[in-house]
Amino acid sequence: MLPQKQIESALQAAVSAVLPAADVSAVLVRPCDPKFGDYQSNALMSLAKQLKLNPRQLATDVVAKLDVSAVCEKVEIAGAGFLNFRLKNSVLVAALQSAARGEHLFFAKAAAPKTVVVDFSSPNVAKPMHVGHIRSTGIGDALQRTLRLLGHTVVADNHIGDWGTQFGLLLLGWKKILDRAALEREPIAELERIYKTTNAECDANPAQREEAKLELVKLQAGDAENVAIWQEMIVLSQKQFATIYRRLGVKFDVALGESFYNPWLGEVVADLLTRGIARESEGAVGVFSDGTLPPKEDPFLVSRDGEWVADPALVRKSDGGFNYMTTDLATIGYRLKTWSPTAIVYVVDDRQFGHFKKLFLTFARWKAEDSKRTKLVHVGFGKILGDDGKPFKTRSGDTVKLGDLLDEAEKRAFKIVSEKSPDMPEAQRKEIARVIGLGAVKYADLLPNRQSDYIFSWDKMLALTGNTAPYLQYAYARIKSIFRKAEGTIQNAEIHLAAEQELILAKHLLNFGFTLEAVAEEYRPNYLCNYLYELAGKFTGFYENCPVLKAEDEATRNSRLALCALTAQVLQQGLQTLGIETVEQM
RNA sequence: GCGCGCGUAGCUCAAUUGGAUAGAGCGUCGGUCUCCGAAGCCGAAGGUUAUGGGUUCAACUCCCGUCGUGCGCACCA
Structure with a gap:
């Protein structure tokens, strides 16, 4: 212990x-x-x-x-x-010694492992992944990695947006203005184009909006042509997702899109009606306040002109269609049945706070018994803003595409790597640049408190100095460099801690587990970023003041090598938990 | 209008949720490679935590007011 x-x-x-x-x-x-x-x-x-x-x-x-x-x-x-x-110094030494023997790495597996569904990333079919997706994807991935490391059972689920109103527009656009050649060249760009164009036309022409709705109804009714088109759009989108996730090193256990839950939507609504949780109103079906909460805290009420009026969660539209509240409820039902999770964690934009409040309360009323065992958590995060403090857009009005951001990150990193190590073979420089550029982007997104909005800046996102992933990777590479120069392998070296910087570093290593637990407890990867930044800083203090290879005697040398090895392990494990790779040289 | 956030150094952000003297990075200025990697290190300057009250041994953190600002308000997700 x-x-x-x-x-x-x-x-x-x-x-x-x-x-x-x-x-x-x-x-x-x-x-x-x-x-x-x-x-x-x-x-x-x-x-x-x-x-x-x-x-x-x-x-x-x-x-x-x-x-x-x-x-x-x-x-x-x-x-x-x-x-x-x-x-006591002896206790500190003993903890390091046992870690050096491989008995632990300064953290303990959870005494009571939980089963946690982590719902994150959730891109939309037929739309390009943009910088905004890095938030849900990066935070979600870091959290699921942390939970796994601590011994919990995790189901990483990508709840893809593959079923909804946008398909009415897409189907109509596909039939009317699709450019096949463009689709083959850049499928997502073409899908985006037909969506935008059609949407604009519908704004101008209400009759066309009706036409789009009709296409959607046909799709949902199983019309063969529309289903085939829809499936083609999904296949094209999945290629895009797969490319991005491969680059990011993000893996899911399941990727059950919204459409997967379609068969259960009707019975969810029927069940809610039978139990008296939902009722009809203006042709639609919604969940209304049950009056158990004070009006101010009740998400099913809204104040208009000084009076509290109903603000229901609709589960069936007046046209008979379902919406995402229905899907989310069906999804909960499926997850309960399939995994009996201790918790379902939704890594979704803070703007959906109101939606989740309604969803969670509806769940508690709908499945009262289950809600005692399964905790639903909305892990919200802030927006990415532009320089003007408004939600991020480029000058042309589009958001920056995620792929472009990653390209630019690798490009900038490659330039620096080539400056620092001009003699290195190009393939190696490329690989290092990939790890460093990607690490920089991921870390930049994980470092701020997730709930804060932050202002997007290429220079900050892609910075390679200061409190950045490359700083941590650099500390790691320096340690690896020491070991390349050290002769022979050192086994079971006795650790002695005397110098101030040795003690500071050693004590910080012991706090790794505390930090991981805090991350898992509060769903805040930034604690781990800060911990690792401090670790790298304390290592550097040690490195500057305590010669390792040229230590005064053999015993000190071996002890310091052991301390270096442990630091490298924690750095690597910590970065890996953030979804960031390390390199031996950079 | 109602609800929910936010306001911390010139800029971008932390502060493990009520703990001891509020910390980093960038930028600025100065120093530091004949010595394990200078993507580094050391130092300097920079703060009435928007503002006014309150709660207590202790407040960036909790409560109330004010100002500024962002987001959300049934049949989009």
Whole structure:
């Protein structure tokens, strides 16, 4: 068990000894500012507040019952009631030593593994993937990788938009203005063109809009011609998706599009009606407020002119068609039946907050028993904005295509690699540029807090210096360079930690698991980015101050080599968890 | 109109959710390769966390007001 966990359980036991009735689940220990110690707990202060006790006195009582002598130096009570812990050097060394033996990599698998469906990426058929898709795809992929690493069972599901109103327009456009040659050259661009053109024509001509609707109805009724066209569009789109996902290194366990759930939509609505959860209104069917929530918190109510009026979640349109609320409910039904997940995580734009609020409440009413076992989570993220602070568009009015962004990233990286290593064979430079360029883009998207909107900038997205993936990859490559120069292999080296920078680095390595758990707990990959950036920084501090190959003696050299090897492993594992590759040289 | 967010250094963003002296990158200025990779490192300047109140041992974080700003408001997803 990692020292931090040992301290935590000892502390919880001590608190229970002093306050038998207290809930100790919030009694946590976390890494802290080195000037106070290695770990700290502030839990006693909030506990004292709840129970109206003197925090210093509580701390004194708890410390009297606390035995962490196996892992810590003397425990200090500081400030208003902080507990500061300082690790014994021998314990730190032992943790590193066991990691060096391959027993762990500073994290523990979850004690109670969960089954989690992660729903992410979700591009639309017949539309190009653009920069916006990097958010759902990158965050979702990093989260599913983190959950897997921690030992959970994950179902990565790409809920592709392959069924909906847009197909009415696409079918009409296909029949009227499709340019076959263009379709063969650039299928997605052509599909986008017919969609846009037809949409514009429908805006101008309502009769044409009706025609498009008719095409959709025919498709949904199984009309052979329309189904064939629709399938062709899907095949073309899937080629595009596959290319992008291959480049990004993103894999899904299943990719069940919206159309997959089509057969169940009718019965979902029927079921909702029978149970009295949904009712008819103005020819449509919707889920209405059940009055259990105060109006302000009730997503099924909206205030108009000072009065609360119904704002239902429609599950059947007045024309008899279904919409995405229906699909999402059917999808939940399928996922429950197929995987019995502990949680379903939706990595979707924050703008759909209202939709998910309605969806989750409807689910709880529809499947009350299941909703106790399966938690639905909307992992929302902010928008990508242009320089003007408005949702991102290029000058021509289109968003930047994801493929173009990746191309540019590799191009810029290639230029730098060629400058830095002109003697390297071109194929190798290309491969390094691919890893670095892609890493830069992914990391740039993962670094900010997911809920913040961020302003898109080519230079920031593709930056290769500063707090970027290449900085982390560089630290890794430097370590690899040391090992290329080191002669012979070092096995079971004894680790000694004496220099300040060695201790700082070693202690930070121990926090890898804490960080991974925080990422999984709050669905925030940026914690891992920051952790790795700090790790690379602390490694560099060590590297600048502590000679490895030219260490003063053999024992120090071997110990430092072991520390380097562990750092490289954590860097690589951490980057991999973010979906970012490493290179041996760059 | 109603609802939901956001406002932190010149710029772009963090701050593990109420913890001790708010941190990075970019940009600017200065230093640093005869010594394991300078995509690096060291230093300097830069802040009344929009604003006014409140809650408490402790507030960027919670509550109320104000200003600014973005998003969402049945039959698109």
